[in-house]
Amino acid sequence: MSALLEFLKTYMWPLIFALVIVGVLPLLAGYVVLMERKVMADMQARLGPMRVGPHGLLQPIADALKLLIKEDIIPENADKLVFWFAPVISVTAAMLAYSALAIGPFFQIAELNIGLLFIVAVSSMGIFGIILGGWASNSHYSLLGALRSTAQMISYETAAGLALVGGVLLAGTLSTQKIVQAQQGGTWFVFVAPIGFFLYLVASIAETNRAPFDLPEAESELVAGYMTEYSGFRWAVYFLAEYANMIVVASIATTLFLGGWLRPFGSIAALDFLDFFPPLCFLGVAGYCFYRTPKQPEPIQSGVMALFGGLCLLLAAAMALPFVPAFAASKAGVHGAFWFLLKVSLYIYSFMWIRFTFPRFRFDQLMKLGWYFMIPLSIVNVLGLGVYKVLRQLQWSRWPAFLLTTGGTLLVAIWLVWLAQRKVAVPGPVGDMTEAEG
Amino acid sequence: MTPTQISQIAFYFFAGLAVLGAILTVTVRNVVHSAIFLITSLLATAGIFLTLGAQFVFAVQIILYVGGIMVLFIFVIMLVNLDVALHQLQFNRQGWVAGLLALVLASQLGFAIWFARGEGSLDIPAGRTGALSPQNVEQFGLALFEKYALPFEIASVLLLVALIGAVVMTKKRV
Numbered sequence: 001m002s003a004l005l006e007f008l009k010t011y012m013w014p015l016i017f018a019l020v021i022v023g024v025l026p027l028l029a030g031y032v033v034l035m036e037r038k039v040m041a042d043m044q045a046r047l048g049p050m051r052v053g054p055h056g057l058l059q060p061i062a063d064a065l066k067l068l069i070k071e072d073i074i075p076e077n078a079d080k081l082v083f084w085f086a087p088v089i090s091v092t093a094a095m096l097a098y099s100a101l102a103i104g105p106f107f108q109i110a111e112l113n114i115g116l117l118f119i120v121a122v123s124s125m126g127i128f129g130i131i132l133g134g135w136a137s138n139s140h141y142s143l144l145g146a147l148r149s150t151a152q153m154i155s156y157e158t159a160a161g162l163a164l165v166g167g168v169l170l171a172g173t174l175s176t177q178k179i180v181q182a183q184q185g186g187t188w189f190v191f192v193a194p195i196g197f198f199l200y201l202v203a204s205i206a207e208t209n210r211a212p213f214d215l216p217e218a219e220s221e222l223v224a225g226y227m228t229e230y231s232g233f234r235w236a237v238y239f240l241a242e243y244a245n246m247i248v249v250a251s252i253a254t255t256l257f258l259g260g261w262l263r264p265f266g267s268i269a270a271l272d273f274l275d276f277f278p279p280l281c282f283l284g285v286a287g288y289c290f291y292r293t294p295k296q297p298e299p300i301q302s303g304v305m306a307l308f309g310g311l312c313l314l315l316a317a318a319m320a321l322p323f324v325p326a327f328a329a330s331k332a333g334v335h336g337a338f339w340f341l342l343k344v345s346l347y348i349y350s351f352m353w354i355r356f357t358f359p360r361f362r363f364d365q366l367m368k369l370g371w372y373f374m375i376p377l378s379i380v381n382v383l384g385l386g387v388y389k390v391l392r393q394l395q396w397s398r399w400p401a402f403l404l405t406t407g408g409t410l411l412v413a414i415w416l417v418w419l420a421q422r423k424v425a426v427p428g429p430v431g432d433m434t435e436a437e438g
Numbered sequence: 439m440t441p442t443q444i445s446q447i448a449f450y451f452f453a454g455l456a457v458l459g460a461i462l463t464v465t466v467r468n469v470v471h472s473a474i475f476l477i478t479s480l481l482a483t484a485g486i487f488l489t490l491g492a493q494f495v496f497a498v499q500i501i502l503y504v505g506g507i508m509v510l511f512i513f514v515i516m517l518v519n520l521d522v523a524l525h526q527l528q529f530n531r532q533g534w535v536a537g538l539l540a541l542v543l544a545s546q547l548g549f550a551i552w553f554a555r556g557e558g559s560l561d562i563p564a565g566r567t568g569a570l571s572p573q574n575v576e577q578f579g580l581a582l583f584e585k586y587a588l589p590f591e592i593a594s595v596l597l598l599v600a601l602i603g604a605v606v607m608t609k610k611r612v
Contacts, residue, residue: 007444079468079470082470082471082474112493113493113575114493114494114496114497114575117494117497117498117501117575118493118497120497120501121496121497121500121501121504121505122500124500124501124504124505124506125500125504125505127505127509128477128508128509128512131509131512131513131516132470132474132512134516135470135512135516143516146516147513147516147517150509150512150513151513154506154509154510157505174575
């Protein structure tokens, strides 16, 4: 017994963080779905979900309940065990990636020397959930969706990995903590490697199977891709994995390119008033909630709205905690979490923006973009950043080095585009589907 | 529980899992199930690397074997008609060759264990457990590019040749 207590004492914080993440992640994913529906509605001049709770604020909970009590259908000739297990693989891989992500200097389950490599390794296993799920369903749509998904993920994983290599090169370490620390006081890597960030943005959209790269789930061609035969709770688990993966790639991008938990302009003392932003932000939201409370159509809606206002007030109080001298040490942790989650949300928002703006790619276009543009450019990008690092070591100042390397990479990008335009009939991977490109 | 004990438990767990996965890989009839058990075995091997403090090898094992090679395996297997494979003979009639090889291997292992007895060298090396070495990747990279630079380059060139060869051989003239 004492051995167990000893164990718990040593690993108390990691265990608590793990529980928090496993508990909060499904909720967060649900609210990302709500955010997506609201953003989509806004961009299409609609209101979006409005019925459950004030302004649809309780919609994710209602959706989750509906999915939980839905009938669980397993196709007749399905491989039952694999069918049952596949969504679990997906969601496990997505959640495992969080064990190495640092949400603040303190909030991290395990500080690993191989941090980023671990995340890449673990999240690359999520693909098995998709393949096996598609295969086990014993359905043509599922199988085709799974095949497309595999081809797409393999192609774009290379580009994403090479884009990450560029960032790692600048940081000189794989540990998530140290990557963020390397950006402290200096510039965020997005300003040093804008092309690397762009490549990662595109590749991460493709890897999470989102529009305009959502061919595995293209409903007009494949019903729902690998998820076609899934319903109810298992489908919800797949959905959770997809959104958890989105949060993972957003967190990776935030850590590597957007300065992790650091405040914007952290090194400029004149902008220290930005420290007041987190509590004021929540205070503003709370004020708006209370302002809207009497205007709700039903008394229960007013109650929920007031509840959300109270919640925001609580969060504002938590954000104001570092201004109390006794708790000044908590600043990096509390505000760090705020900035980190804010950046993650902005990244996800850009995902949504892209989704509702661009039409879907055709499959051969997708493959061509991946192999003829993304991968060559990401290799050149790694070379360029290596040159940048050498130039900086040779005492070049920041701007000439930056302009030289980024300009060079950009020229290669333009050349690649020109090359793709020039060839009238490129033999694409899909053989007979290729035709003249505009 | 001390970290040493935990990592010993982890070692035996992963080792058992690896052996079990390997056995099931060859005995199961369904090819996709075989692939799943092979993945289990590979993951367990990665876990053993981790208990030995070789974090980098752990990550590379997962990225290359599990995330890369096995995905391609399953990709191909899914397109194969499984019903045909089910009616084919599962094992070759070469049991005696395999038995002989297994005997040789077993005697080698037994020899090694016999000579190392009493020295405690079969235990997990002390000091490697629990706390993971903080400089693993750096040490790995330095060893690869300083001490073993020539073998590393030769292996790289070999891989490049294989890559280009594969592309040239599969490319259709259009």
